[in-house]
Amino acid sequence: MKAIVVKDQAAGTAGMTLADCPEPTAAINDVIVEVHAAGWVSTELEWPSTWTDRAGRDRAPSIPGHELAGVVSALGYGTTGLSVGQRVFGLADWHRNGSLAESVAIEARNVAPLPGDVDFTVGASLPISGLTAWQGLFQHGRLQAGQSILAHGAAGAVGAMVTQLAREAGAYVIGTGRAADREKALDFGAHEFVDLERDALEDVGAVDLVFDVIGGDIQKRSAAMIKAGGSLVTIVGPAEARPADGLAVDFVVEADRAQLSEIARRVQDGRLRTNIGTTTTLNDAVAAFTTTDRSKGKTVIRVRP
Ligand SMILES: NC(=O)c1ccc[n+]([C@@H]2O[C@H](COP(=O)([O-])OP(=O)(O)OC[C@H]3O[C@@H](n4cnc5c(N)ncnc54)[C@H](OP(=O)(O)O)[C@@H]3O)[C@@H](O)[C@H]2O)c1
Numbered sequence: 379m380k381a382i383v384v385k386d387q388a389a390g391t392a393g394m395t396l397a398d399c400p401e402p403t404a405a406i407n408d409v410i411v412e413v414h415a416a417g418w419v420s421t422e423l424e425w426p427s428t429w430t431d432r433a434g435r436d437r438a439p440s441i442p443g444h445e446l447a448g449v450v451s452a453l454g455y456g457t458t459g460l461s462v463g464q465r466v467f468g469l470a471d472w473h474r475n476g477s478l479a480e481s482v483a484i485e486a487r488n489v490a491p492l493p494g495d496v497d498f499t500v501g502a503s504l505p506i507s508g509l510t511a512w513q514g515l516f517q518h519g520r521l522q523a524g525q526s527i528l529a530h531g532a533a534g535a536v537g538a539m540v541t542q543l544a545r546e547a548g549a550y551v552i553g554t555g556r557a558a559d560r561e562k563a564l565d566f567g568a569h570e571f572v573d574l575e576r577d578a579l580e581d582v583g584a585v586d587l588v589f590d591v592i593g594g595d596i597q598k599r600s601a602a603m604i605k606a607g608g609s610l611v612t613i614v615g616p617a618e619a620r621p622a623d624g625l626a627v628d629f630v631v632e633a634d635r636a637q638l639s640e641i642a643r644r645v646q647d648g649r650l651r652t653n654i655g656t657t658t659t660l661n662d663a664v665a666a667f668t669t670t671d672r673s674k675g676k677t678v679i680r681v682r683p
Pocket residue numbers: 419421506507510530531532533534535536537554555556559574575591592596612613614629630631672673674675676
């Protein structure tokens with residue numbers, strides 16, 4: 379099968395090549411998915427899991443890409459709940475070969491059915507940003523209706539999901555980003571917007587929850603704005619800053635079938651819009667990943683036409 383392969387961490391995206399690779403085989407409780415579309419996060423080649431297995435052993439050459447939408451083509455021993463021919467989407471294991479490939483082996487529990495009216499490109503754009511937003515808001519941040527949230531990077535892939543889900547949950551959403559992000563963040567449902575390069579962040583006052591996708595100084599200043607008992611959740615950990623009297627959580631998103639289904643349902647009924655910036659093909663993906671243009675949302679690779 380065709381797949382994008384990386385061998386040399388130091389080479390970055392310039393070291394990615396399209397290669398002929400062996401077909402994946404299904405382990406216990408796996409499904410093999412014929413990938414129709416895959417999602418890409420630009421920091422993947424910096425993640426240790428792209429280069430090592432769970433025991434810390436070198437696993438290069440490896441196939442990156444962890445988000446996928448496609449059709450189940452085979453079941454591993456013991457797999458229940460899914461059938462051959464079923465449309466699915468999900469989040470592949472960080473330490474295994476991923477979805478920038480014509481097929482992927484993935485644990486069945488890491489995928490959910492993809493409704494027939496949600497296309498594969500949209501399906502592949504949802505798992506990381508949708509699940510990260512969901513888990514950060516509702517599991518780690520315990521967001522409640524009526525609370526206020528500072529949603530950093532609100533026009534980005536994760537931030538757009540955070541903004542929409544927090545608004546739907548009845549929170550008051552203050553989105554942040556650069557000047558060019560204002561309209562998009564408001565369009566995704568932010569009540570107000572802070573241009574981090576020009577406005578004074580502290581002017582928005584105290585908030586119940588900070589959802590950090592930026593880190594560094596912005597994380598530190600945001601932590602100081604959290605109300606007593608409020609929380610900071612960060613996905614660009616470690617959480618160096620802590621609220622004076624509250625909780626700081628840094629976390630890595632996990633696959634969750636029930637949450638994927640909640641996200642798909644919202645996309646289906648129009649409550650949630652995905653934020654796709656670039657769409658490319660497997661043949662053109664490496665060129666798309668190495669561009670220096672500013673990303674405008676999620677990058678999705680159409681693996682099958
Ligand atoms: N731990 C986890 O489970 C997890 C899950 C998903 C993502 N992540 C990480 O979270 C980060 C965000 O991911 P993403 O996919 O949402 O990325 P993205 O689509 O690039 O969104 C980030 C947004 O924040 C903006 N931004 C970043 N720094 C800024 C600054 N100093 N001032 C103003 N705006 C700023 C970006 O604008 P510019 O493009 O102009 O910088 C962009 O609009 C990445 O580092 C990713 O690796 C972690």
